[in-house]
Amino acid sequence: MYKLLKTDLLEQLIANVEIINFSYADQTNYTYSTNTTLYDAEALIVVQNNLYIFSKNWETKISKIYKFSTTPGTYTLTSIGEHYFDVLITGVSYDPNTNEISLIAYSNPTD
Numbered sequence: 001m002y003k004l005l006k007t008d009l010l011e012q013l014i015a016n017v018e019i020i021n022f023s024y025a026d027q028t029n030y031t032y033s034t035n036t037t038l039y040d041a042e043a044l045i046v047v048q049n050n051l052y053i054f055s056k057n058w059e060t061k062i063s064k065i066y067k068f069s070t071t072p073g074t075y076t077l078t079s080i081g082e083h084y085f086d087v088l089i090t091g092v093s094y095d096p097n098t099n100e101i102s103l104i105a106y107s108n109p110t111d
Helices: 006-010
Strands: 018-024 040-047 050-056 062-069 073-077 079-084 088-095 100-106
Touching (some): 018 062, 050 088, 062 073
Parallel strands (some): 040 088
Antiparallel strands (some): 040 050, 050 062, 062 079, 088 100
C-alpha cells in the first residue's frame, strides 16, 4: 500500500511516497481462483490513524475485519472481528461526525 499526501498527488509529485506492507496471519494458500478467495478485500477506511480492511469472502460471505496503523512499516494482520452478511462487501465509508460506517455490497453473481 502506498501512502502519500493528496496535495502531492494533485501536483503529480511522487517524492514523498511511503510504503505500508501487510499480509494476513492466517493466509497459507496464495493460489488465486476466481470467485473463491477468502482474502479478497476492496473495502478500506481510515479512522484515527488506523486502517480497517473488510474482507470479501466469496464462499461463506463472512467479512473479516483487520486493523493496522497508517504508519509506514510491515504488518501481519490478525482479524479483530468478523460478521456474516448475505452479500459481498465491496466498499466502506466512514462518517467522522457520527462515528458510523456504511458498507457497500452486492449479491454473488454466481449464485
